[in-house]
Amino acid sequence: MMHSSVNDIRDLAKLLGLSPTTVSRVLNGKSEKYRISNLTAQKVKQAAKEYNYSPSKIARGLKMDKTDTIGLIIPDISNPFFADIAYSIEKEARLKGYSIILCDSVDDLKVEKELINLLRSHKVDGIIIAPVGIRFEHIINLYNSGIPLVVIDRCFPGLNLPSITSDNFQGGYDATNHLISLGHKKIACIQGMPESFPNKERLRGYIEAHENNNLEIDKTMIVGDSFVIENGYRQTRIIFSMENPPTAIFAFSNLILIGVIKALNEMGLSIPEDVSLVLFDEQPYSAYLGTPMTTVNQKKSEIGQLAIDVLFKYIMNKENRQIVNMKLKTELIIRNSVRNLRE
Secondary structure, eight states, X not given: OOOOOOOOHHHHHHXXXXXXXXXXXXXXXXXXTTTOOHHHHHHHHHHHHHTTOOOOHHHHXXXXXXXXXXEEEESOTXXXXXXXXXXXXXXXXXXXXXXXXXXXXXXXXXXXXHHHHHHHXXXXXXXXXXXXXXXXXXXXXXXXXXXXXXXXXXXXXXXXXXXXXXOHHHHHHHHHXXXXXXXXXXXXXXXXXXXXXXXXXXXXXXXXXXXXXXXXXXXXXXEOOOSSHHHHHHHHHHHTTSSSOOXXXXXXXXXXXXXXXXXXXXXXXXXXXXXXXXXXXXXXXXXXXXXXXXXXXXXXXXXXXXXXXXXXXXHHOTTOOOOOEEEEOOEEXXXXXXXXXXX
């Protein structure tokens, strides 16, 4: 007779009319030690077989201090950048026999703290986190608690925490310098969350490219407050209502870009004839848009792979507290979205 599977020892004990402690002792080979009769032991083993009893990894972890699970906290699963990284991390973890508990903090600091506590209660073996990026005390406390931890994308300058990030400064510099080299002098920068580390570094690259080319920075061209579609749309409508609009836009994320394109289409402006456009973060669709997009490519698969590799070194040797910080080079992929004003 086939039975449905049982994963909780309490359910198995209830079916047998025994205590969970007795069932646990039998299944852990301790019948003789606790003088459990052969008849009872045989009854437990037979039921475990019939009900295909398989304790969950979390349940085993409560006893063994190891669950073969990793917690992953990202700020926005709807953002293709983080979705790609999550995919890479899950794939690499699976190859090592680990499962991922994926959590979305929705870019909310309070939610992020709650998720950290949730993962700790699930006894995960380690945590990979792309922080909201505004406050960091709870991240330091997490690291100091001894749980293996790797921070990705949004690190904290001056804090000694294991991290894997893109070179956001160089990417921001290269994108802006490319526009300047083709004769653009008024370049709008539509940024994301101003307080976040990647945003600050991209903006620093934008500013330094202007300074190195002896171009004055028009602060009215630095706009935006979030890595979302609505921000790109709203800011594009505003800057093109100005008397002297920009000749180019540097969008700080793929979601911002979508909003920019929608606004430009509504205003009847063409890319690159009326306005040039560069995007920070290459996506599979970038080359297939109406105008193939010039982008800054981040090595998302490599970020995921390195995050797992570094985390596993900490998991395998918790005494190893050597800090690993990696900054991956970005690549400017030039396509057709920028007009050469020098011609």
